Amino acid sequence: MLNFIIRRLLQIPLVMLVLSILIVALTMLLTPAQRAAGYIRSEQQAAQLERIIRDRGLDQPFPVQYGKWLSSTLHGDLGFSKASGQPVLDTIKARLPNTIELSLVTAIPIILLGVWLGTLSALHKDKFLDQVLRVFAVLGYSLPSFVLGIVLLAVFYGYLGWLPGAGQLEVINQFSVGDLKRYTGMLGIDALLNGRFDIALDVFRHLVLPALTLIIILSATILKVMRNSLLEALSSDYVRTARAKGLPDRTVNLKHARRNALLSVITLGGFLIIGLLGGSVITETIFAYPGVGQWVVQSAGQLDIPAVLGFALLSALVVVVVSTVTDILYGVVDPRVRFD
Amino acid sequence: MKKIALLSTLLLAGAAFAAAPKDTLVVQESADIPTLDPGATYDTASGSVVENIYETLLTYKGSSLRDLEPLLATKWTISNGGKTYTFDLRKNVKFHSGNPFTCADAEYTFQRNLVTNAAESGNWFLSDSLLGTPSNANDDKSITWAKINNAVQCNSQGQLVFNLPKPDPAFLAKLAFAGQSIVDKNWATKLGEWSGTEADWKNWVGKDLQGSKLNAQPSGTGAYRLVRKDANAVLAQAFDGYWGQKPAIKNVIIQKVPELAARQQAFLRGDADLIEAGTRANIEEQLKGKPGVVVVDGLPNTTATAVFMNENIKDPARLGSGKLDGQGIPANFFSDVNVRRGFAYAFNYAQYISDVLKGKGKQRTMLLPDSFPGYDPKVKTYKYDPAQAKAYFQRAWGGQLWKNGFTLNVAYRAGSVGAQTAMEILKKNIEALNPKFRVNIQAKEWSAMLNDSKAGKEPMIIIGWAPDYADPDNFMYTFYSSNGYYYPRSNWKDATVDKWLDQARVTTNTAERNRLYSLVGQRAYEQSPFVLVPAGIGLNVERSNLVGATAQTFNPMISFSYTGTFWKDLSKK
Numbered sequence: 023m024l025n026f027i028i029r030r031l032l033q034i035p036l037v038m039l040v041l042s043i044l045i046v047a048l049t050m051l052l053t054p055a056q057r058a059a060g061y062i063r064s065e066q067q068a069a070q071l072e073r074i075i076r077d078r079g080l081d082q083p084f085p086v087q088y089g090k091w092l093s094s095t096l097h098g099d100l101g102f103s104k105a106s107g108q109p110v111l112d113t114i115k116a117r118l119p120n121t122i123e124l125s126l127v128t129a130i131p132i133i134l135l136g137v138w139l140g141t142l143s144a145l146h147k148d149k150f151l152d153q154v155l156r157v158f159a160v161l162g163y164s165l166p167s168f169v170l171g172i173v174l175l176a177v178f179y180g181y182l183g184w185l186p187g188a189g190q191l192e193v194i195n196q197f198s199v200g201d202l203k204r205y206t207g208m209l210g211i212d213a214l215l216n217g218r219f220d221i222a223l224d225v226f227r228h229l230v231l232p233a234l235t236l237i238i239i240l241s242a243t244i245l246k247v248m249r250n251s252l253l254e255a256l257s258s259d260y261v262r263t264a265r266a267k268g269l270p271d272r273t274v275n276l277k278h279a280r281r282n283a284l285l286s287v288i289t290l291g292g293f294l295i296i297g298l299l300g301g302s303v304i305t306e307t308i309f310a311y312p313g314v315g316q317w318v319v320q321s322a323g324q325l326d327i328p329a330v331l332g333f334a335l336l337s338a339l340v341v342v343v344v345s346t347v348t349d350i351l352y353g354v355v356d357p358r359v360r361f362d
Numbered sequence: 363m364k365k366i367a368l369l370s371t372l373l374l375a376g377a378a379f380a381a382a383p384k385d386t387l388v389v390q391e392s393a394d395i396p397t398l399d400p401g402a403t404y405d406t407a408s409g410s411v412v413e414n415i416y417e418t419l420l421t422y423k424g425s426s427l428r429d430l431e432p433l434l435a436t437k438w439t440i441s442n443g444g445k446t447y448t449f450d451l452r453k454n455v456k457f458h459s460g461n462p463f464t465c466a467d468a469e470y471t472f473q474r475n476l477v478t479n480a481a482e483s484g485n486w487f488l489s490d491s492l493l494g495t496p497s498n499a500n501d502d503k504s505i506t507w508a509k510i511n512n513a514v515q516c517n518s519q520g521q522l523v524f525n526l527p528k529p530d531p532a533f534l535a536k537l538a539f540a541g542q543s544i545v546d547k548n549w550a551t552k553l554g555e556w557s558g559t560e561a562d563w564k565n566w567v568g569k570d571l572q573g574s575k576l577n578a579q580p581s582g583t584g585a586y587r588l589v590r591k592d593a594n595a596v597l598a599q600a601f602d603g604y605w606g607q608k609p610a611i612k613n614v615i616i617q618k619v620p621e622l623a624a625r626q627q628a629f630l631r632g633d634a635d636l637i638e639a640g641t642r643a644n645i646e647e648q649l650k651g652k653p654g655v656v657v658v659d660g661l662p663n664t665t666a667t668a669v670f671m672n673e674n675i676k677d678p679a680r681l682g683s684g685k686l687d688g689q690g691i692p693a694n695f696f697s698d699v700n701v702r703r704g705f706a707y708a709f710n711y712a713q714y715i716s717d718v719l720k721g722k723g724k725q726r727t728m729l730l731p732d733s734f735p736g737y738d739p740k741v742k743t744y745k746y747d748p749a750q751a752k753a754y755f756q757r758a759w760g761g762q763l764w765k766n767g768f769t770l771n772v773a774y775r776a777g778s779v780g781a782q783t784a785m786e787i788l789k790k791n792i793e794a795l796n797p798k799f800r801v802n803i804q805a806k807e808w809s810a811m812l813n814d815s816k817a818g819k820e821p822m823i824i825i826g827w828a829p830d831y832a833d834p835d836n837f838m839y840t841f842y843s844s845n846g847y848y849y850p851r852s853n854w855k856d857a858t859v860d861k862w863l864d865q866a867r868v869t870t871n872t873a874e875r876n877r878l879y880s881l882v883g884q885r886a887y888e889q890s891p892f893v894l895v896p897a898g899i900g901l902n903v904e905r906s907n908l909v910g911a912t913a914q915t916f917n918p919m920i921s922f923s924y925t926g927t928f929w930k931d932l933s934k935k
Contacts, residue, residue: 053809053813055809055810055812055813056807056809056810058809059808059809059812061481061482062482070481070482070486071809071812071813071816073481073501073568074481074482077480077481077500077568077570102572102573104396104572105394106394106593107394107395107396107397107572107573107577107591108573108578109573113593116592116593117593120593172621172623172624175623175624175627176623176627179627179631180627180630180631183631187624187627187628187631187633188390188617188619188621188624188625188627188628189594189595189617189619190594193382193383193386193388193613193615193633194383196595196597196615197589197597197599197613200589200590307620307621308621308623308624309621309624310594310617310618310619310620310621310624312592312593312594316594316620317593319620320393320394320620
């Protein structure tokens, strides 16, 4: 197992290298003028287009541009993101903990809710409860998060006024948050560690609507997968054998069948976590939540190439780490799957 | 049940915190603030913060675009035939760092702007005035340290002296631009910015200051000091040591909220005092008439937009057959004034005002905002007149144009609904005149349009201009001079107009300058090098408890365009 983990971790730099070559090569498909236009904000600046191309070496050949990028990256400089007005590394350091905090709040409810509802749905196949849950599943995975987010915002913030709107903090807390000692970078958790329960409560209240949006949409997907795999497991030979041996239904359903059905959920859950950590792009944008997702949307729109490259590296890291963890979990859940 | 009740209480707790407090101004907008370094400030979003943290030597007087008043300077004199400007500087002014403001800071600021003059910055127009070239020392080898050092100096009385190579009547207006705000020399050099000496000036030539250390840790003399700039907000607080009147608003928060619907909700609930509220149609449909909302309408528009008719099209691929045979146009198609007038009479100005500007727009007489000095409302304008258009097209190219027809390829910036509609109006009206007239409209990506039009490849485009400083030269020279920035897009050259514009550039007598611009406007009407697109009328929304922002106090040159004032001029009731 340890060898397996080490091997997977060693793959990370290789994956990142290949990915960075691909991304830089893809950006080179744009003309130097197209890339230089990303630095321009007004017609007046357009007069400087040629100077921008020259100053930034955008007209140089691919190996030169890639070499420069790689060299500065290896020295810890991922470039300057004009979308955030900060160095890329500082932006990731500031925003990633926020995305992780949102992911922590949402990932467990998504999986637990999805597995529970999927199990209920499968065990009540074609009964009323199953019908209701299937409607929920269809709504969940067909409703765009953009629409759901706006509706939740309009109802719970705009109309009822129960929950705060966009952002991470109320105005009253914005100025005092600078005094917090930062341990994890996650504002809510750091506020708790500082004993500032007022700020922590404010942060978590702001997390409710974006988290709810993600939970509704993503748990529906888990529900659907769990239901299908559990139904498949329930109709398999080993379940019939277990029942024939006189084992109670509860033990057969939950211990034997569900354990196998969970394999598909683990695979899907891994992808969901990658998606959450990679930035819940739309949700973060709607709720002006300062995570990496919101930043990357804006960066892509502005042709902020250092930011896109930095984000791609971060994503690669997340993908490799999460898929490694997923594989390990496979082994834990299913003893037949083992690694040398 | 108890758990649910507890959760509800927790969620509801703090709901009362929501509304923006009386001493706090909350602004929500869609984009980031790119930089807080004045040396790199060129866009409005950056300028709107920089102009409140820093201060320029002088600024606009109230809502006037014609009168300037002292800010960090107390007075100035112009001598040596308009080539020397001497500024007395305000005493007892402190930077946010605690450092006192001296002439050395002002000298450092302008020299830093001349030394760096990065492509992304607006320092090219300062360099144009002080060094006689918009380029920096990388691009123009005639720029030396001696030249920069001589251009801005402190004299023995502690006055700041600018030495210009030739008179520039726009110079004072250029100094009012937020990008020319005075930075704290000691603070900047301590952070590791340029030392202010000859020793390292070459290392800083062309350097983009957007992400400088000064951007992260600014220190100005403004009424507000930066508290923090994080992923989604810029926070500023009134500066206790400010030399001027203490502002009523203590805290300012500019939050980034990309989604319009979310901004609207916050605004309607009173959580935001000002928001980026979208188009006129959106404001009128979603916000107007709602409780606590005030719409400030009738605000001046300081942009100018035109349809360019290129008289020397340099791309055979855009010409079709390249002949007047109905399948294309010759490269000099627009060199016949009758063609240009035909197009000017074929544009339905009223329809554009009604369809695009929702009835809130007006036709201008020249490509200069009507609030700007030098604007002459008496110059004639074209009206939509199909009969006149037909008459001019019949005269064009010795009658061949009318007989054979043409196919013209026109372009607009992809995504611009206004530009697209303008082109569609023109196409419909032109094609209705003669079945042999054909106009093909193409949406082009911005960078491609900028590049191709600059290379003179586009036969017809629609493009606008926004001012850097409130001087007519910034528009008139740009559009109408054969040395102007837009010339390669029109290739319209008129020797007399060039002479008038060059004269106006060095004429310090305002009445005489205005006369020259009026002559240019008249000549342009006769020669019709552009179709002048009507200008919209601006509007803003604000919460009703905000005081100090009205149509009368609005100055379009202030970057904080939500109110057209500095933050220090606002209060809340």
